[in-house]
Amino acid sequence: MRRENMSETPTEAGKEMPTKKQKLSSDENSNPDLSADENDDAVSVESGTNVERPDTPTNTANAPGRKSWGKGKWKSKKCKYSFKCVNSLREDHGQPLFGVQFNWHSKEGDPLVFATVGSNRVTLYECHSQGEIRLLQSYVDADADENFYTCAWTFDTSTSHPLLAVAGSRGIIRVINHITMQCIKHYVGHGNAINELKFHPRDPNLLLSVSKDHALRLWNIQTDTLVAIFGGVEGHRDEVLSADFDLLGEKIMSCGMDHSLKLWTINSERMQKAIHGSYEYNPSKTNRPWVSQKIHFPDFSTRDIHRNYVDCVRWLGDLILSKVRLRIFLFKHIRHILLLGCGSHCDPHNPTPLFCSSPDQSCENAIVCWKPGKMEDDIDRIKPNESNVTILGRFDYSQCDIWYMRFSMDFWQKMLALGNQVGKLYVWDLEVEDPHKAKCTILTLPRCTSAIRQTSFSRDSSILIAVCDDASIWRWDRLR
DSSP: OBOOOOOOOOEETTSSOOHHHHOEEEOTTOOTTOOTTTTTTSEEEEOOOOOOOOSSOOOOOOOTTSOOTTSSOOOOOOOOOOEEEEEEEEETTOSOOOEEEEOTTOOTTSOEEEEEEETTEEEEEEEOGGGOEEEEEEEEOSOTTOOEEEEEEEEOTTTOOEEEEEEETTOEEEEEETTTTEEEEEEEOOSSOEEEEEEOSSOTTEEEEEETTSOEEEEETTTTEEEEEEOSTTSOSSOEEEEEEOTTSSEEEEEETTSOEEEEEOOSHHHHHHHHHHHHOOGGGOSSOOOOEEEOOOSEEEOSSOSSEEEEEEEETTEEEEEETTEEEEEEOSSOOEEEEEEOSSOTTOSSOOOOSOTTTSOOOEEEOEEESOTTOOGGGOOTTOOOEEEEEEEEOOSOOSSOOOOEEOTTSOEEEEEOTTSOEEEEEOOSSOGGGOOEEEEEOTTOOSOEEEEEEOTTSSEEEEEETTSEEEEEEEOO
């Protein structure tokens, strides 16, 4: 691993910013002060409940933060969430925006800040009242061939400054401090493009990256050490597309083009020793080089869920969700929930949507919810040779035949949002008595017709941002 100085310098919006960087064209019809009558093309449609039920029973333990799924009587209720589109912008580079993330580490009362990544651009915005989206800063990579795919927020434990990590096609991780307006760190180690970054939920210095080089890497950004590399003998056999920590930060689930999902535990004695050692390592006090751990064997692996690329995975309390063709399947294990997605054989970073040539064998176009092992199995006791998975339920959506379309949840994991390839947004209420009966709100806007690559909720769940292949940004404010 080596570090290098960043040649580009971030510029604050409105303060000597070159016109090329500052120019963000707003849609002609965009108006943050639109009334309900003037903005009646923004539609929130309540979908019907899912009528199909799986063969697997759902009398499972309660999930934190939600009602008893599968227990007691179920009463039909309307979806309690409603949204209105209040503003939209289009970045001037015109290239697909692949990632968007709100900063959930900001203090109460501070403006809501989110970042977008696409082309060789990283842009920060502030959300204000009455639908205003204010340009904050823009960073342009010195290499015009760079294409950023992902971003993740954390904070400096010494100064409390928010930090933003970004990465993409060149395989270089950059850490930006937008308070000082500098790129403060660079990490080079992956042998190919980086598809996703995630920070540890409890340790803001631990950064996870997944790559086209078939491996995952865990970094300590405080001491600039590479803690561990996950991959090799029994690792992924193709590009790793996504990974996520569980809520306690004890486990990682990864997924990729090899159709597999792999569970890696980091609360083992070996990994805990490595993490503690990474904090104590000081190259100025020793001639001994730092030795990264090589983790070749996952604690669980399956290819039984999907028959194609799995492009998005998330933990969600007590259950697991994954994306498959035309519907979302719900799976459960005792302590954790996971969200996954898969798609078709196409270029994930191609601005032109590509569709499945064979619906039966290519993209599965839905989200699967699943649990490693049998219903009664504890995930902490799952054996590496375990081959069973348990399906709990499923959700329906349509027109999402391309891959690298990532979903998101709000901070409290009560809402799930996914965009499709024609600009529609699906928002599910996860706080229901029975997951099979979860209501979905479909958000549509005639002017939004491009593929929505990713969505992000503000920490208070009052704002939902969607970014698209045509470089557009859409702000939806929650009405209830």
